[in-house]
Amino acid sequence: RAAEALGRMGAQGAAPAAEVAKLLDDEDRQVRRCAAEALGHMGERGAAYASQVANLLDDEDDIVRRCAAEALGRMGEKGAAHAAGVVRLLADDDSRVRIGAAEALGL
Numbered sequence: 001r002a003a004e005a006l007g008r009m010g011a012q013g014a015a016p017a018a019e020v021a022k023l024l025d026d027e028d029r030q031v032r033r034c035a036a037e038a039l040g041h042m043g044e045r046g047a048a049y050a051s052q053v054a055n056l057l058d059d060e061d062d063i064v065r066r067c068a069a070e071a072l073g074r075m076g077e078k079g080a081a082h083a084a085g086v087v088r089l090l091a092d093d094d095s096r097v098r099i100g101a102a103e104a105l106g107l
Contacts, residue, residue, distance in 0.1 A: 017042050017048065020046075021039060024036065024052050029063065032056060036053050037070070039071055046071075046075065050072060050082060053075070055068075057072075057085040062097050063096070065089060066094075066099075069086045083105065086101050087105065
C-alpha cells in the first residue's frame with residue numbers, strides 16, 4: 001500500500017524510488033503491481049528504473065504485465081526504450097494486457 005500511495009503522490013513521492021524498485025522482485029503479485037504503478041507515476045526518478053519495470057512484461061501474472069506496460073508508457077524516453085516488449089503484449093492471451101499495452105503505446 002505504501003508503494004501505491006507514493007505513486008499517487010507523483011514526483012513529490014519520488015525520493016524513495018530506489019526502495020520502491022526493490023519491490024519489483026517481491027513474491028507477492030500485488031506488491032509487484034503496486035511497485036510498477038508507483039514508479040510509473042514518479043517522473044524521472046521512477047523512469048530511472050524502466051529496465052527493471054520492463055522485466056515484469058514477462059511476469060506470470062497478467063495484471064502485473066498490464067501494469068508494467070502502463071508504467072512504461074508513462075516513463076517517457078526511458079520507457080520508450082522498451083517499446084518492443086510492450087508491442088509484444090499486443091498479442092497476449094489476456095485482453096486486459098492487450099488493452100494496457102495498446103494504451104501504453106498511445107494506440
